[in-house]
Amino acid sequence: MKCSVAEDFILKGGEFYDAKMDHTKQNASLKMSVNEDVILLNGIFTTDKSVTSEFIMTGIGTSRWIQKPLCKASLGNVTVASKHVLQIKGETFGDISKGHTFQISDGAELYCEKVVVKGEGEFVLESNAMLAIGHPEGIYSNGAKGNIQTQKRTYNSGATYYYYMNSNPQETGVFQTQPKQNVIGKLIVNKSSTSQVLNLSQNLLLESPCMVTLGDIRSNGFELKVKEVISTAKLN
Amino acid sequence: MDNGAMYIHNNTGWFPGLKNSLSPQSTQLFFNYGSNTFRPEIKFGNLVLDATEVSSLDLGGKVEQISGDFEIRKTGNDLSGIFFSGNSTLKIQGSFIQMGGLFLGCF
Numbered sequence: 001m002k003c004s005v006a007e008d009f010i011l012k013g014g015e016f017y018d019a020k021m022d023h024t025k026q027n028a029s030l031k032m033s034v035n036e037d038v039i040l041l042n043g044i045f046t047t048d049k050s051v052t053s054e055f056i057m058t059g060i061g062t063s064r065w066i067q068k069p070l071c072k073a074s075l076g077n078v079t080v081a082s083k084h085v086l087q088i089k090g091e092t093f094g095d096i097s098k099g100h101t102f103q104i105s106d107g108a109e110l111y112c113e114k115v116v117v118k119g120e121g122e123f124v125l126e127s128n129a130m131l132a133i134g135h136p137e138g139i140y141s142n143g144a145k146g147n148i149q150t151q152k153r154t155y156n157s158g159a160t161y162y163y164y165m166n167s168n169p170q171e172t173g174v175f176q177t178q179p180k181q182n183v184i185g186k187l188i189v190n191k192s193s194t195s196q197v198l199n200l201s202q203n204l205l206l207e208s209p210c211m212v213t214l215g216d217i218r219s220n221g222f223e224l225k226v227k228e229v230i231s232t233a234k235l236n
Numbered sequence: 237m238d239n240g241a242m243y244i245h246n247n248t249g250w251f252p253g254l255k256n257s258l259s260p261q262s263t264q265l266f267f268n269y270g271s272n273t274f275r276p277e278i279k280f281g282n283l284v285l286d287a288t289e290v291s292s293l294d295l296g297g298k299v300e301q302i303s304g305d306f307e308i309r310k311t312g313n314d315l316s317g318i319f320f321s322g323n324s325t326l327k328i329q330g331s332f333i334q335m336g337g338l339f340l341g342c343f
Contacts, residue, residue: 001296001320001322001323001324001325001326001341001342002323002324002325002326003320003325003326003327003328003332004326004327004328005328005331005332006328006329006330007305007328007329007330007331008331008332008333009331009332010331010332010333010334011334012333012334012335013334013335013336014308014311014334014335014336014337014338014339015317015337015338015339016334016339016341017338017339017340017341018341018342019340019341019342019343020317020319020340020341020342020343028341028342028343029342030341030342034332036331043334043336049341050342053341053342
């Protein structure tokens with residue numbers, strides 16, 4: 001089934017499932033695309049009944065994912081499509097279930113604030129996508145630390161990593177990128193005030209110059225190199 | 237039906253009219269429905285399901301176009317819901333709003 005929603009998806013109560021499964025309909029799936037906000041206030045929201053179901057945030061522009069703890073959410077595949085910006089607002093985000101993926105597509109952006117994305121599934125940040133990190137611990141490839149805490153995490157070396165919000169100090173976190181290790185496409189720091197700092201938690205090689213809009217970066221004993229000029233940035 | 241108009245359906249029979257013109261801000265409210273109520277050629281305005289005593293219903297190939305919001309309030313008792321069989325499509329030009337009931341997705 002394909003379902004497109006041009007405006008908001010709002011769950012205030014009741015139960016929403018992607019698929020009514022039984023042994024004769026294993027291939028059934030729901031592809032649901034939403035152009036504007038997803039607001040989950042109460043009830044049950046389950047999109048992991050089918051391994052091929054997909055919940056797609058799409059359209060050119062910005063939308064919000066607002067989820068309250070009263071809503072019990074089990075997420076299947078969630079995709080932020082190219083040119084779409086998704087801002088996670090509010091208190092929580094549903095668990096990505098085992099065998100499913102939360103994918104930030106090439107050209108898409110995800111703003112996490114301080115909310116943790118977790119679950120037994122996978123998080124994939126594609127090349128040219130942007131991940132905005134507001135958690136004080138940054139992001140990690142392993143362990144229950146930082147914004148992304150899914151079982152498997154894939155951070156692309158061609159993506160943009162944007163550190164923001166008011167945590168002070170904020171850590172970059174320790175994360176592996178691929179296909180190039182410890183390389184990131186762009187690093188942007190845009191804290192809430194000039195006095196707030198981002199501490200490096202590992203050596204990083206940037207594919208393009210670092211952009212500090214507001215705040216500062218501290219080396220914390222690590223190196224930040226810019227590939228184009230092959231020089232170590234001067235850090236306090 | 238013009239914008240602002242409301243139609244209330246409270247039986248298990250067909251939605252009336254061989255041809256329908258339902259403006260995006262008109263509302264079609266269903267307190268009851270059955271397997272023959274919905275047809276794919278109907279482009280609803282705001283479609284509201286608020287039915288207390290109905291069985292589960294397959295809307296696949298029957299509800300395909302909603303030019304306003306799709307609002308689900310009640311779909312019968314706790315075990316009754318709506319689902320969409322086959323390779324069906326549903327295009328909602330407004331919002332999907334669920335306040336109660338059971339949306340069972342595809343089947």
